[in-house]
Amino acid sequence: MTFINQLANPTRFMALSSGLLPWIAGLSGILFIVGFYGAFFSAPADYQQGETIRIMYIHVPAAWLAMFFYSLMTISAIGALVWRHPLAEVAQKAAAPIGASFALICLLTGALWGRPMWGTYWVWDARLTSMLVLLLIYLAIMALWRTIDEPTQAGRAVSILTLVGFINIPIIKFSVDWWNTLHQPASVFRMNGPTIHPSMLWPLLVCAVAFSLFAVALHLVAMRTEIMRRRIRTLTILAADRAEQPGATPGMMARGPAE
Amino acid sequence: MTALGPHAFFIIGSYLATFAVIAALTIWIIADNRARKRELARLDHRQHGADRP
Numbered sequence: 001m002t003f004i005n006q007l008a009n010p011t012r013f014m015a016l017s018s019g020l021l022p023w024i025a026g027l028s029g030i031l032f033i034v035g036f037y038g039a040f041f042s043a044p045a046d047y048q049q050g051e052t053i054r055i056m057y058i059h060v061p062a063a064w065l066a067m068f069f070y071s072l073m074t075i076s077a078i079g080a081l082v083w084r085h086p087l088a089e090v091a092q093k094a095a096a097p098i099g100a101s102f103a104l105i106c107l108l109t110g111a112l113w114g115r116p117m118w119g120t121y122w123v124w125d126a127r128l129t130s131m132l133v134l135l136l137i138y139l140a141i142m143a144l145w146r147t148i149d150e151p152t153q154a155g156r157a158v159s160i161l162t163l164v165g166f167i168n169i170p171i172i173k174f175s176v177d178w179w180n181t182l183h184q185p186a187s188v189f190r191m192n193g194p195t196i197h198p199s200m201l202w203p204l205l206v207c208a209v210a211f212s213l214f215a216v217a218l219h220l221v222a223m224r225t226e227i228m229r230r231r232i233r234t235l236t237i238l239a240a241d242r243a244e245q246p247g248a249t250p251g252m253m254a255r256g257p258a259e
Numbered sequence: 260m261t262a263l264g265p266h267a268f269f270i271i272g273s274y275l276a277t278f279a280v281i282a283a284l285t286i287w288i289i290a291d292n293r294a295r296k297r298e299l300a301r302l303d304h305r306q307h308g309a310d311r312p
Contacts, residue, residue, distance in 0.1 A: 051264040055273045062277070101284045108280070109273040116266045214281075222288050228295040235302050 008087045010227050017220045025217045031210035038203030046200075055113040057204055060188070061211040062105040066134060067169055069099030069215070073141075074166045077159035087223075089155035090230070092162065093145055094222035098215055100138035106131055118182050126175035127183040130168055137165040151230060 039057040046053035073095045079088030110128065111121040122128065141158055148154035176185045187195045194201055263270050 045264075050266065051262075051270060052266045054263070054270050058273060058277045097284065097287075101280050105277050105280050108276040112269045112273045112276070116269050218285060218288050221292050225288070225292040225295050228292075228299050232295065232298050232302060235299075235306070239302075239306075 008085060010087060010090075013087060014224060014227060017224055021217055021220055024213050024220070028210050028213035028217060031206055031213065035203050035207035035210050038206060043200045043203050044197075049117055052113055052116050053200065055109050056200075057207045058211075059106060059109040059113060060204060061208040062102045062109060063131070064208060065211060065215050066099055066103035066106050066131070067172060068212075069095045069102065069219075070134065070138070070162075070166065070169055073099065073162050074169075077162040080155050081159045081163075086230075089151065089159075090223050090226045091219075092155070092158065094219055094226050096138055096142045096145065098218055098222065100135060100142065102211075102215070103131060103135040103138055107135060114182075123182055125181040125183065126179040127172065127181050130172040130175050133168055134172060137161075137168060141165070151233070 035057065039054055043053075043057075045051050073092050076088040076092035076095070079085045080092060107128075110131070114123070115121050141161055144158050144161060145154055148157060173186075175181065176183050188201070188204070196204065
């Protein structure tokens with residue numbers, strides 16, 4: 001808990017993230033090479049889906065990350081609403097475009113996988129529709145952030161919308177069990193273990209870790225940017241206030257957490 | 260390199276679409292970061308400039 005409290009301090013976060021970023025990005029790059037080597041040169045074609053199974057190595061991690069970043073935003077929303085933690089709002093805002101991008105990748109690759117396998121790019125079934133709804137929720141959240149100028153007010157409104165939208169996450173996960181769908185059921189995270197052959201499973205897991213580390217690196221950069229944006233806003237407001245006071249100098253402005 | 264068969268268009272298209280989205284996101288995030296860094300440096304510089312007698 002002490003570590004989390006220390007990490008949640010913006011100044012400490014800036015210092016720690018600065019040191020971690022090159023390592024996370026570098027490790028992600030190495031794992032991408034290993035994962036894609038496994039996906040294209042080691043893993044066999046599927047006995048039913050043939051070579052189109054290669055799409056799985058980007059489609060599945062994208063789907064996981066789209067749901068992961070929304071869950072992260074939900075936890076941050078609770079942190080922002082309950083504990084009023086400034087870094088929770090920052091983490092929440094920085095996560096939205098990243099989660100939206102992975103939802104978009106999931107939908108695009110799913111459509112390109114669906115055409116040769118199902119004979120159609122799109123069908124309004126539960127899994128595909130709920131993933132589209134997730135993308136729309138992400139876009140609504142990003143729009144709401146831009147609609148309200150004051151970051152704390154925007155954070156509160158976005159947190160409530162995020163919490164309401166979280167209902168869609170279990171719907172995505174269990175849609176293949178609750179309704180008849182063209183989409184295959186869960187084949188990795190199952191009670192009885194994965195149904196994928198190990199020769200296909202290991203490249204999938206390596207690609208998933210590579211994508212995850214890359215997304216975390218982007219999230220850290222986006223969080224650092226948001227901290228700077230808030231410091232710029234504070235400095236600008238203080239400078240404007242000071243300019244209105246006679247005889248005051250802008251050099252008296254408070255210093256914030258950014259580097 | 261494994262032969263991608265008759266569905267190569269869909270496989271390559273998937274990877275290209277993924278690359279395009281990831282590249283756009285990365286460029287946007289890094290460009291935004293650099294712009295805010297420059298803006299902050301300019302504000303700090305102005306503040307320090309005003310501090311000097």
